[in-house]
Amino acid sequence: MKYSKATDYALHTVAYLATKPEGETVGVREIAEAQKVSPTYLSKVLTMLVKAGFIESATGVKGGYRSTQDLKKLTFLEVIQAVEGTTPLFSCEMPHETADLHKNCRIQAILNAAEQKMNQHLGKQTIGHLISSQYHHSKHDQADKTAKIVAALESPERKATLPPEKFLAMLPLDRMSDLLDLGAGSGYLTFPAAKMTDGKVYALDINPTMLSILAERAKVNEIRNVEILKGSADQIPLPDEKVDAVMASLILHEVTSLDQVLQEISRILKTGGCFACIEFEKNTEAGPPMHIRISATEMEQAAQVNGFKIIRKEYLNDELYVLICEKAKK
Numbered sequence: 509m510k511y512s513k514a515t516d517y518a519l520h521t522v523a524y525l526a527t528k529p530e531g532e533t534v535g536v537r538e539i540a541e542a543q544k545v546s547p548t549y550l551s552k553v554l555t556m557l558v559k560a561g562f563i564e565s566a567t568g569v570k571g572g573y574r575s576t577q578d579l580k581k582l583t584f585l586e587v588i589q590a591v592e593g594t595t596p597l598f599s600c601e602m603p604h605e606t607a608d609l610h611k612n613c614r615i616q617a618i619l620n621a622a623e624q625k626m627n628q629h630l631g632k633q634t635i636g637h638l639i640s641s642q643y644h645h646s647k648h649d650q651a652d653k654t655a656k657i658v659a660a661l662e663s664p665e666r667k668a669t670l671p672p673e674k675f676l677a678m679l680p681l682d683r684m685s686d687l688l689d690l691g692a693g694s695g696y697l698t699f700p701a702a703k704m705t706d707g708k709v710y711a712l713d714i715n716p717t718m719l720s721i722l723a724e725r726a727k728v729n730e731i732r733n734v735e736i737l738k739g740s741a742d743q744i745p746l747p748d749e750k751v752d753a754v755m756a757s758l759i760l761h762e763v764t765s766l767d768q769v770l771q772e773i774s775r776i777l778k779t780g781g782c783f784a785c786i787e788f789e790k791n792t793e794a795g796p797p798m799h800i801r802i803s804a805t806e807m808e809q810a811a812q813v814n815g816f817k818i819i820r821k822e823y824l825n826d827e828l829y830v831l832i833c834e835k836a837k838k
Contacts, residue, residue, distance in 0.1 A: 511592060517545060517553045518591045519584065525563060526579035526635050535572040553591070560590035580636030585627055597623045670786065670824060672700040675757070678820065678832055679784055681705060685752040688712060688776065690741055691759030694721050701755070702734050710751065712737045712744060741769045746776045753782040760785055761800050770814040777835045783816060784832045792827045804829045
């Protein structure tokens with residue numbers, strides 16, 4: 509049994525189709541793009557798999573290929589033999605004095621024994637084992653990536669510059685307050701806030717990676733009063749007057765329209781509710797580009813225009829300021 513490029517493509521194709529729901533039709537182009545190969549060449553491999561009875565073709569607008577059995581139960585050996593046949597991998601080509609000597613060639617015997625052991629191993633390895641192994645490796649890689657992101661966002665240096673407990677202590681909260689963490693990231697403020705209230709803490713972010721990190725951290729730490737929301741600052745997926753406080757840490761300088769975001773914050777805040785933000789002042793080199801920063805004065809003016817009353821302004825250090833506002837009565 510010899511192994512060609514077609515065998516490689518066949519194994520990858522079967523593994524890809526095995527991850528799809530049973531009976532789902534998958535187009536040739538999708539399979540080819542997943543493997544980064546030519547659809548024309550892949551069609552030949554798919555024909556071999558159809559002939560072997562592993563899959564079948566489907567015609568029509570949504571034409572393509574679908575499994576005819578549980579592909580996860582197929583062994584590597586079955587897929588390889590469907591493409592390459594059962595011709596021995598090794599064959600002695602040296603001349604021998606008699607047919608009997610050729611039949612009993614020691615070199616051929618050793619090579620055949622090696623191929624037999626290889627086939628036994630391939631006959632034990634299923635496509636399901638492969639998929640399971642890839643899944644666990646993927647989870648491990650994702651866990652490493654998550655750990656690095658959290659370490660960067662919650663480094664000792666950042667905590668020294670921006671202590672979450674110090675910031676949260678400035679907010680007029682009680683044990684039943686409901687909060688929104690706007691642009692929650694890894695939960696730098698979300699989880700400390702969740703410890704300060706028995707109410708709900710909504711963690712809003714638009715980044716899928718951050719949402720996954722938030723969900724994983726809430727699960728691992730068994731924090732049950734955090735609800736994760738996917739959305740943007742200018743379209744918050746919460747009803748009117750839902751929360752008692754909104755936190756926005758180093759996020760407002762990234763929005764397209766500050767006025768629109770402040771109006772949205774006002775909409776979901778209860779009357780008398782608190783809006784607190786942290787931003788970079790314009791007098792230091794550290795931080796985001798100068799042209800997108802919002803100075804404390806500019807933030808005060810925007811907040812007042814959009815119906816907020818300034819309660820407190822404080823500088824955490826030379827770079828960062830905190831502005832705390834109250835949603836005024838109409």
